[in-house]
Amino acid sequence: MTSMTALTSGRYRRGELHEFEAAGQPFMYLVSAGAIFALDEGANAVLRKLGQVDMSHAELAQALRDAGYDRADAEELIRELLFVQGIVSDAVRPAVAPSPATPPADFPLQALVLNVTNQCNLACTYCYEFGADKIATPQGKPKFMTPETAKASVDFLLEKSAGHQAVHITFFGGETLMNFKLLREVVLYARGRAEAQGRTIGFSLTTNATLLTDEIIAFLSEHEIGVTVSMDGPPDLQDKHRVYKSGKGSYAVIEPRLRKLIAQHRTRAITARVTLTDGVTDVIRIYRHLKDDLGFHEVGFAPVTNSGDRDYMIGDGAMDEVLAQFHELAAEWLEHALRGEMHGFSNVSETIGELIQGVNKSHPCGAGLGLLGVSPSGDLSPCHRFTDADTHTLGHIATGIDADKREDFLSRGHVSAKYECQTCWARPLCAGGCHHEAFVRYGDTGHANLHYCDWIREWTDACLRIYGAVSVQNPDFLERFAARKGLS
Ligand code: SF4
Ligand code: SF4
Numbered sequence: 001m002t003s004m005t006a007l008t009s010g011r012y013r014r015g016e017l018h019e020f021e022a023a024g025q026p027f028m029y030l031v032s033a034g035a036i037f038a039l040d041e042g043a044n045a046v047l048r049k050l051g052q053v054d055m056s057h058a059e060l061a062q063a064l065r066d067a068g069y070d071r072a073d074a075e076e077l078i079r080e081l082l083f084v085q086g087i088v089s090d091a092v093r094p095a096v097a098p099s100p101a102t103p104p105a106d107f108p109l110q111a112l113v114l115n116v117t118n119q120c121n122l123a124c125t126y127c128y129e130f131g132a133d134k135i136a137t138p139q140g141k142p143k144f145m146t147p148e149t150a151k152a153s154v155d156f157l158l159e160k161s162a163g164h165q166a167v168h169i170t171f172f173g174g175e176t177l178m179n180f181k182l183l184r185e186v187v188l189y190a191r192g193r194a195e196a197q198g199r200t201i202g203f204s205l206t207t208n209a210t211l212l213t214d215e216i217i218a219f220l221s222e223h224e225i226g227v228t229v230s231m232d233g234p235p236d237l238q239d240k241h242r243v244y245k246s247g248k249g250s251y252a253v254i255e256p257r258l259r260k261l262i263a264q265h266r267t268r269a270i271t272a273r274v275t276l277t278d279g280v281t282d283v284i285r286i287y288r289h290l291k292d293d294l295g296f297h298e299v300g301f302a303p304v305t306n307s308g309d310r311d312y313m314i315g316d317g318a319m320d321e322v323l324a325q326f327h328e329l330a331a332e333w334l335e336h337a338l339r340g341e342m343h344g345f346s347n348v349s350e351t352i353g354e355l356i357q358g359v360n361k362s363h364p365c366g367a368g369l370g371l372l373g374v375s376p377s378g379d380l381s382p383c384h385r386f387t388d389a390d391t392h393t394l395g396h397i398a399t400g401i402d403a404d405k406r407e408d409f410l411s412r413g414h415v416s417a418k419y420e421c422q423t424c425w426a427r428p429l430c431a432g433g434c435h436h437e438a439f440v441r442y443g444d445t446g447h448a449n450l451h452y453c454d455w456i457r458e459w460t461d462a463c464l465r466i467y468g469a470v471s472v473q474n475p476d477f478l479e480r481f482a483a484r485k486g487l488s
Helices: 004-009 041-052 057-066 071-083 147-160 176-196 214-222 235-241 251-264 283-293 316-338 346-357 403-413 419-423 435-442 450-473 475-485
Strands: 011-014 017-022 025-030 035-038 087-089 111-115 166-172 200-207 225-230 270-276 298-303 371-374
Touching (some): 041 071, 057 071, 071 087, 147 176, 214 251, 298 346, 316 346, 316 450, 316 475
Parallel strands (some): 111 371
């Protein structure tokens, strides 16, 4: 409880926040807490004044009374704003932790990404498995994961996640379905092991869809396995980079398979993940094709990971065009939400989900925390993108996690270790961006992804406005959205 003397003796200034407006109402996004508050007229006026000058308690209380508050309400608002750090005083210690704490070293594992093979039947020109950005694959490592390694991985996950009722395995490649035999064996084994412990285990996989068969689709549906298809859009765009080693495009092969997958796999959402590259930036046309023509439930977009000098990289002008199209789809997302309908643009859905949860990240993602990647050889890595890179090995499935290496990875990746992020209002959600992208771009997993900052801040602001508008005009939708996405 803050003492009256402390309250009245200090100088007040604005806390670290990002102001925005939605549905005609002012809001603040509090950086210290990663929380959103709607501002009434008085609080808004005071924050504006505090943005220009520091104030004593008496001046602040007077400004609130001028804005229509009685004495008791003004004091109450000052306490509330102090508590959430919308304002700060040099005489009052903040009640909320000023920066996100690192989870303890024994933070339980919740998910594994199994790279069941590092082989692929396509040779996409931008792929980090084959492209010039690929972290070198050491010689002599297996190309396919064995059942022994996979089962040891399942046992490892169940042991290291003790206390978590539900855990998750994602299958990844190379092309995951080149090792479907193993995938099937792992699902059955893991289900049995989890059930014997009275726990649940979920599964998902990423695939290029070229090897989907009726049998595989039936298995994926029966076992409620979430599917993400890496693809880039209609034939002219898909076949630009997503090609066989002969150079032949893959659209004609995957199209009938996708139609079957979407028609017959009814137990989980089917998502498309699009990699944006030079010439593949027509976001709206791609979205319409994947969502409306093919029937994907969700479509998400990400610019290609690259070191900054590849010819498939998107130029600045094209990136602005991408963002403009993102805004157009975001406006559509909002219209749907106000009508109470879900929209499939997952770049908005994911950020809205994080805003609902009030995330305040110490690290950009779960890599090395609740999530680890396992390579075909059983090496552990922070996530699937680092597998088979000896420089980033965090242990082995047989010997466990190398605590020192993991600690080093996590301390370098902590948001508080990234100088530029300390003054950035978007850090509760961004936390410096993908560790792998940072390594490819800057040679250091702990480097902030500075090439995307403007983009990240503009996009975060757009999503805050959507959240604010829905919270004012159709608040029930946010509750339904959270329930549907399984957000706590
Ligand atoms: S990487 Fe850039 S956008 Fe992200 S938190 Fe750091 S400074 Fe902000
Ligand atoms: S490090 Fe990058 S690729 Fe790996 S889980 Fe995090 S965000 Fe994803």
